[in-house]
Amino acid sequence: MRAAFRTGAVAAVAAAALIMTGCSADAGSGGSADDPVELTYWAWAPNLDKVVDLWNDENPDIQVTVNKQDGGDPAITKLLTAIKAGSGAPDLIQAEYQKIPTLVSSDALADLAGTSAADLSGEFPSGVWDSVTLGGDALYAIPQDTGPMMFYYRDDIFTQFGLTVPTTWEEYAETARALHAADPSKYLGTFSSNDAGWFAGLAQQAEAEWWSIDGDAWGVGIDEEPTQKVADYWGGLVEEGVIDNKPMYTPEWNAALNDGTQAGWLGAVWGPGVLSGNAADTAGMWKAATLPNWGSDASNGNWGGSSTAVTSQSKHVDAAVKFATWLNTDPDAVQALVTETGIYPASTDAAASTLSEAPEFFSNQPDFYDVAAEAAQSVAPFQYGPNVNVAFSAYNDEFAKAAESKTRQAFLDAVAAMQQITVDDLESSGFTVAD
Amino acid sequence: MTITNQTRAMVVPEFHEASDRRSRNGDQRMPLAIGSTAVLLLGALYCLLPVAWVVIASTKDASELFSTFTFAPSTHLWDNIVELTNYRDGLYWRWMANTALYAGFGAIVSTYVSALSGYALAKYVFPGKNVVFRVLLMGVLVPGVIVAIPQYLLLAQVGLTNTYWSVLLPQLISPYGIYLARIYAAAAVPTDIIESARTEGARELYIFHRIALPMMGPGLVTIFLFQFVAVWNNFMLPYIMLGNDELFPITVGLSGLLNQGASLPAMYTLVITGALLSIIPLIVLFLVLQRYWRVDLAAGAVKA
């Protein structure tokens, strides 16, 4: 696919209207300083516009405008609506990895395999690269950041009750019991029915394969041993009452982080931003560790992480690729991303060179990014499917019921229901589903 | 009961009420009914409680919001306002201005369109009138969430999504406003006045603008307020239409600060302070226009 460049300054607001009327007339010429290519970029990372300003200052021929979005889900929802409408999509979008199959299946993303972006594979860990190629020959996005999961705990409370940092899930359960027994108001964590990405990360760590490609068919493996194991484990802890059952990211959870009711949190590498925003007064009391493991082998999952994709409605694919490559691999850009937006870069080299000093909230733990690097290394491969949105909303509904009923069996039933809903949806959309 | 009788009673309720209480209560030395006053105050308390919460919560910083007692005020109101103002170079105030534009301009045009339609439906006899009215009225029954997506798909065909127009245009039509305007026109504009203007040779639009519109005044203020509040509170339409947050109204902007996704904390203090500040202009508007607030006509004409 060749990009048709078009001259003429186009106000972002009027872009869609002009595309309808005059795009074919002025194809062929590239942008110049007087006549720059104008790109719009939908993203939700905070302060991303400041990073983009660096680009705009140095590249008068390609000017990028960031439209800040509410978060991953609303941005994708709007993009899909614009794709259906045939106009109104931006040139670039910040897309979480789990959204990519959905976007590809709606024909929302441009295939970048024929562009210079194809040469970037060496910059990124192979697992991350797989999630932007979907394991095939196409290339749908350039990785930006990843979210290896980490275990955060209140060091002061651990010291107070003489607890040690769990390295296995068995130890985690023991620690949860010990803490709750010592102070019944306190929990080591909560099982959140509202955060499907969180549970997916835990399942990923257990080496679950929720989706797989089998020739021309999709396989769905949610209701299988690894995920059942994870659900059974958490169902057991919730049934026992040693782990809380309330959702995360509520005012109540914030209060619990502040007053120590929640003495631990299974978060991800971006956790410091969440903790400092929700419980600023607890700075210096937290420590980070790698996620507890199922056995002796270190393994991890991702929660979050996103990429920069070029949409199928963009008329400036080459310019967009040029920008996205700079944004995610140029050392200055990645450094700015780290300091301004607080992400953990996907680019291996860039991460090593830019992340040295611990985040301010973790100034008590100078080796924060060493722990993070360790967590990032052991992330297990994971394939997302074309209806992640359906599976995730099924997670919300089914695990909400399970968490409320507080029984181990309900957690297993929820996994089975997720599988059923996901398969039914694929089949009714016309996908072939492997048995 | 005649219409003029009602209208007169409705034009002066404030005065009516005040004189009512003073003279009768004074003359007959009626004691204040403690029971009913208490019930009313209880209702007021119930309605004010969450508002009081917003006022107090907006004085707290992010940690105090979750750690101190709910109704214990703090001293950070100004800090919060400054922080809100600094958020992305004053974006919040841009949202306020956008909202004022959407609600103000939208409500004025919508009121005029409603007045025209309502007057035509009330004061003319013509074939097809009832069909038009019923079809328009069915619009009241269709929820905004349902039409927002097709509205988007249709506006995208003409390239208007993600513009001010995409939020303004769909809200210029208000079936409820037309319904009310019809009732107001029927109740407030006597047919014989229209007839005598006609015999003097006045044009129909002249009659509408110079005679009917002023008579419908109080009712139109009501429609304006209804539509103003409806646009002010609307979430779904701008949420779907707009990708550029510089065009957002307050509701969509604040909701975005709350729903930042998992890797970012919700900005509760900014949202709460922003919510408080956004209620103030509406309160002022209500207090100013309260004396025109004549919802009663909606029900009044039915009695005729």
Add this chain to the structure above:
Amino acid sequence: MTATVEAPSGDTRPARRAPRHPVKRRTAARRHVTPWMMLAPGIVLFTLFMAAPILYTFVLSFQKELVSGLGLGSGSRTRTFAGLENYVATFTDPEFLASVGRVLVYGLILVPTMLGLALLFALLLDARRTGAKGFSRVSIFLPYAVPAVISSLLWGFLYLPAVSPFYWIFEQLGWDDVPSLLSPGLVVFAIANIGLWGGVGFNMIVMYTSLKAVPTEIYEAARIDGASERQIALRIKVPIIMPALIMTALFSMIATLQVFAEPTTLRPLTNSLSTTWSPLMYVYRDAFTRDDIYSAAATSVIIAVATFAISFLFLRVVQRRAFGQED
């Protein structure tokens, strides 16, 4: 529609420009064309922004998208005719039926409570001996100015035990096991309360201003006959403002069927609310979370038709007293 019968070819300009036309004919012509002219902006806007989207929704509801193969790459989705498939799917989905059931319960709680309280407050405001009227009227009306997204957030804070002042008080009183207002059995009341808070003032004002429109002489006669204030309120005032009560009831019922913002905002705070708690949430989930606007369109049509049917039946029951009369 035969408006053009007396104004041939729909063009009135000749008639206007020719003042020597017989007056009778001129008035007849313009009186048939003028209303259409006046209605034109309304009709055009209605057609573009309501009728067309509704029609489009209707068309979409009979379609679906089918995927071929893995569904990756361009052109793998094709839009096809689905017949009644989407409708059948909605009607046979227990989740949808459950959401309808929940909203009915919600409406049974909310509408009578809200209208009852609104009527009570309106009567008290209209009663002779009540005090603090101005303050109460403004206070009770105030919540109407708060967008539902914001009001749900406020009440969310007041509901969650860890940050709620109520639970702090309960704790001081030594009541440890007060269930959360967001627990499964109580959550419908929690949502109804938000609706009540936002709506009671508006309905109160509608009723109060209707009461104000009633000439006070009517009451004087009753007082002379020895009727108490309460009797006057119940036997005279309530029947007189019955049309206002009917209208507020109708609009409250429509609003009830369309409940969306409150449960959507509260949902992430609790395990008790599903993504399909109300019918409109069901539509939203299909359209946005599942990216299936075809099913969402079918469900939308069902909701709109049901709303229409309920409104129609309601008005039939109350003898069509509330719509569309004038001189």
